[in-house]
Amino acid sequence: MSLSITLPLSQGLSRYELRAAAPFEPPATPRFNRIAYSAAHVVSDPLADVDPWLQCSVDWDATIAYRQRLWALGLGVAEAMDTAQRGMGLDWPTSLALIRRSLEAARDVPGALVASGCGTDQLAPEAARNVDDVIRAYEEQMEAIEALGGRLIVMASRALARVARGPADYERVYERVLGQARQPVILHWLGDMFDPALKGYWGSENLDAAMEAALGVITAHPGKVDGIKISLLDKGREIAMRRRLPAGVRMYTGDDFNYAELIAGDGQGELPTHRHSDALLGIFDAIAPAASAALGELAAGNRDRFNQILQPTVPLSRHIFAAPTRFYKTGIVFMAWLNGHQDHFTMVGGQQSARSLAHFAELFRLADAAGLLEKPELAVHRMRTLLALHGL
Template identity: 80%
Template sequence: MALSLTLPTAAGGLAAYTLRGSAPVRPPGGVQFNRIAYSAAHVVADPLAAIDPWLQCAVDWDATIAYRRHLWSLGLGVAEAMDTAQRGMGLDWPTSLELIRRSLDAAKDVPGAFVASGCGTDHLSLIDVKDVDHVIQAYEAQMAAIEALGGKLIVMASRALAHVAKGPADYERVYDRILRQARQPVILHWLGDMFDPALAGYWGTKDIDAAMDTALGIIAAHPHRVDGIKISLLDKDKEIAMRRRLPPGVRMYTGDDFNYAELIAGDGAGTEPTHAKSDALLGIFDAIAPAASAALGALAQGDTAGFHAILGPTVPLSRHIFAAPTRFYKTGVVFMAWLNGHQQHFTMVGGQQSTRSLQHLAELFRLADHANLLAQPDQAVRRMKTLLALHGVGN
């Protein structure tokens, strides 16, 4: 029997919606990739903790680590303690470090599991940041803590650096210092201001091409200390242009949650293999993990059409989840985890489940169904009806 429910519409009314009844996406066992693929993973809040949610952070560690095991089982790596985990937006540095420790420990028990962890300056208060030296010391403190656990670094974009830097030279000084000390090649991180307004003008200018020149210059000065760079500008042409200019062996990790399918598939251009395609470090892979795994498996088998057939329907869902204000995308990611049974509640660190409207979540439900991403449709419908009832919508 077809599953149906009443959902809010864009026009502000209500309308019946019947699920398509398509089989959920499930990758084959033992799937292999020819791309490196990290999912920036979310954290599961503890709704029973006696805290003030807007001021304090409580994590359900068991559910959070279980979700990472789910990602590893699909062949995906975990980009830990990133913005998808609400880093700097509800998740503080002490809790982030505990998350990194637990994730690295769990990965030891999973053959082939890989983790890279966010290293930033978010323990600094912007009011107290005086100069670039202060930023360097903050990076070094987090770097030492993560490397002491054996972690690989993702050098996150720094609000503090954007706050005090006077131009590109300050960025060059900071990154030169950090890269010279890194124990193993790092992933750099360029997050556009649509994801975090405090990062406007990163690399010392609001001119994207000039900013790219600065970032590429830093990488060129330390090519053997940089595994790759993740950029999240939501501009595929800028990503491709930068990808083609990277030193040999330095990877482009797409963070483009609008155009990831074509960027990962690649264009075959350039003499260097890493210039022809993007690897992945994506928040959307948390929400679409089974489809991402199945699609990447098809691509590795040379089935480009199959890759696009699986991943293509997820793109409208991703563009909806990451719609402006883009920084609220985490709500959609956690909502998907709740619908699919990876957590027992729709509660977020910092109370951020309130950042998207019921209409937004209803459209997300429709798009998830169209992308064949509702793993247990009966359960998803029950949970959606519960949320609707809390908002006064009967079914």
């Protein structure tokens, strides 16, 4: 039976008929030839008596259940990152509680990967006086996460971006952080399209100069760096940087516009890790079944099938991450609600209001086009509920 719904699309109110795509069937025992982390969202508690713009309340059971789903699909979890609204509603004490609960849950899942965001967000940028304050903030979070047995993703610091006077200050901070890390870390370079407070990170607004500074830090400490995730939405720069990484250091793509071709790779470069990117992506939260199925096909040598599955998800991702890119979390959570992975569409910080009804309608259409509405009848029912809330 066909399903249709009236949507406010670019041409006005239009009747849209769903394509009735068969759901993706990821491998029962996923095996990939890429490391693939999904930066996972948090599920808010809509019944908590809090001021949602000021206080954080998390539905822990639903949040951990979503991570268990990602692990079952063979994806790792990048915990307490910007996808979990770190710095946009999720504070450091709640982030640490989230990391603890994820690590505990992962112990019951053979092979489950978890890497946890370590930042300086307990230090308000305007309260930072110098780089020593930033170092102390990083050290506090490092100690807390490593005490739980967690591996670190060293997140970009708003406080460091504010007080640093040039690349030398970044070198000093990262030298201290890397020197103390118990295990090799993943560095995270988040562009200012994701967070305007990070403009000029690595000591320069010139991205070529910034890349030289980042490569200098990695080259000086290759044994301490598992890889670097860059989220610049610039595939050319990612490839150029990938080919210059030291042996043993991976490029984790954070490019939610071009991930399919970056993960597939171009086969060029001196080292195997120079020829493709691994993945640490927020969009993998929303497209997890397709990502798992595609990565399984790639590992089996079926590159054409990998592209057939993953390429149709790219227009959806580009829409979710459209400017202002920092509001992409709203689309991620909307997808989880449409697909029945949470019972409501509310977010930490009230961020469900960050996108327009027209944005959600186009997201719905693109998700259907990519075969990512896992339960079409439920998705239509929930989309109609949202439309009714807006007077349609």
